[in-house]
Amino acid sequence: MEVKLKVFACGISHESHSFSKRYTTMEDFCGAEVGYVSSNPHLVSSRSTEGGILVAAREKSWELIFPFCARATPKGPLTSETFERLSGQLIDELRKAGHVDGVLLALHGAMFSEAYPDCEGEILERVRGVVGQTVPIALALDLHTNFTDRMARLADITTSFRTTPHIDQWETTYRAAGLLDDAMHGRTRPKVYVSRLPMLAGFDMGRTVGSGGPMNELLGKAREIEAMDDDVLDVALNAGYYYGDVFEAGPSVTVTGNGDDDRFQAVADSLMRAGWESRDYVSIEHVSVTDAVEHAQCAPRGSGPLILVDYTDGPAGGADGDGTRLLSALLEANLADTVVGPIFDPQAASLAVSAGVGKQIELEVGGRGDQTYSGAPVRVSGVVRSISDGNYVRKGPYSTGTVGSLGESALIQDNNVSVLVVSKRMQPEDQEQYRIFGIEPKKINILACKGINHFRADFEPIARELVFVDTGGLVAVDFKKFPFKNVRRPIWPLDPDVTI
Ligand SMILES: [Zn+2]
Known part of the structure; x- marks a missing residue:
């Protein structure tokens, strides 16, 4: 009898605005209670983050442990207590699960707390501490992630939404699950590559409305590259979140490649350079x-x-x-x-x-x-x-x-x-x-x-x-007026003359 692969899945998602004075607390989150996924049977048929994981697990006959999928409307940084509560709960449930064959995390990618500028990297570090170096970890992210080098080092697989408005949440987690399944079966040896340039904004904020614009164009190129090279497992175009005052804020391209090869980094770099060319394109006025x-x-x-x-x-x-x-x-x-x-x-x-x-x-x-x-x-x-x-x-x-x-x-x-x-x-x-x-x-x-x-x-x-x-709200059109302290410099457009 075939032994079922055991997968631990979990979600913690928040986009944290550095310049909001309203801290994010547990009260802001929904779906954070342990047992949330199993007690909401409608999720399996919903076109949601949870739905993509649940359907994939059923198709692939995984033994799935999916205790919760917490999300909150974007706001200020998480209080330390909130981050420790959510990440602590995730780690507790992971420990309770015992040995697992793979981990699938649905995260935002631009969450930070009072204590941690890179909450996703911190979560990954703690998960690695439990499962060790060899169990594959897949990330399903929002394309507004401020993707860090630490995330690239600690995850084996990463993929992001391909639409803004984000109407492909189901597709994204389902795709991450497929990549994780291949890795767990030893069909691939995935590794994450990331490219960034000195840009805090770009990719038209990831908008895919209509047929034109830099994001649609780059997404088209990404799909072509994946189609031509079977070992390019996933290319993700991340627009970043420029209200996050963190070192690695801004657009990035990640490639999940099958194995160690410089060509995967070259793919990420070439798309990132194409994103640089269109950095000042904004489709709305x-x-x-x-x-x-x-x-x-x-x-x-x-x-x-x-x-x-x-x-x-x-x-x-x-x-x-x-x-x-x-x-x-x-x-x-x-x-x-x-x-x-x-x-x-x-x-x-x-x-x-x-x-x-x-x-x-x-x-x-x-x-x-x-x-x-x-x-x-x-x-x-x-x-x-x-x-x-x-x-x-x-x-x-x-x-x-x-x-x-x-x-x-x-x-x-x-x-x-x-x-x-x-x-x-x-x-x-x-x-x-x-x-x-x-x-x-x-x-x-x-x-x-x-x-x-x-x-x-x-x-x-x-x-x-x-x-x-423009009513003068916190999602300022001219975000340059905010007092950025932590983002790497020089960076466009805060330093408009920066070159690459
Ligand atoms: Zn987003």
Whole structure:
């Protein structure tokens, strides 16, 4: 009888914004409790990080130990206590598993804590300490990883998302599982190679929307190289995360090669050089709040919403999500059939829910955190139109079939403007987030939401236009204004004249 290979899988995912004053704690994470994966049977059929691992394990007849898959919306660094709790739990479960044939870790790649600038490297070091040098470790990463040399040294396999919006979470973990399976069976001897240049930004932030742009072009080249050389097991193009003030921040190319060979490093280097050439290409433009609202006033109503994207206050990039500058302007403009939100404000959400549907209320909304970035609270006066526990099942292309929650939430109608206040800091990512309040997004005239990239998967197809707005939030368009201290120098664009 064939002995089943035993694989330990686990996920800890967070993108940590160096310049956010809000530290990330256990309360911010979901999916972190041991037993989370086994107690959520719907995950196996979801198009998620967990789904890719669960399906691969079934197909490959692994004995899979997958205790948890923790993730939190991007925010400030993890407190030391939070990092120790999550990584400690991972290591405890790995020890309990006894001997394993392989390890598959779904990590972000740009997580840091009060104590560690490279949390993923630290996790890998601790995992290696348990399993030893010969058990293969595969990484499935977000393409916004700030991939470090330490990660390259400690992992045998690495692969990253190939889409932004990240609609290939399932495919990425499934691919990592396949590569791990080959290594465990001795069909390959994988090794990770990494290339970096003095760039803090580039690859158009990894955007793959539409058919053009540097990321799509480089992804095409990567697939061609893999097709031509069977020993190039995976090529990953990482756009990096430039709000992470860490030494190795920025774009990188990783190659998982079969064995030791300089040609794998050459592949990584050549694609990285191609990325350097297009480093200043950015596919979106931002306008001021005034220009955005003026544009909305003049825009004829048509099929689908005009979406005003409050990009710089986007939780998906680590911002607070409680910014009020666009809300304030839209309340004043009072354009027909406008929806603003979700806005993160647990206090306002609780007040509105307590008042109840149909009740007239007056309350302050937003601006609870760092007002430098978010602006001051704004007075909203109106009727509570609907309330919800905020739970929804994602039906769009992003993490389809998984459950999300905005927490206790309410929709307040102030003249023509409906304001959605929520108690969990979530990015707009799925139309269901609005439908649970009785709103059909494609029928709205003006939708103002705090999206960056991921919302585009489900919302761009129904929008009549997207307008990206710079509201002065923490996901600053001009990130050069932040006081970087740790990133390697010189580096583009902080040092614009740097050459290679
Ligand atoms: Zn990402």
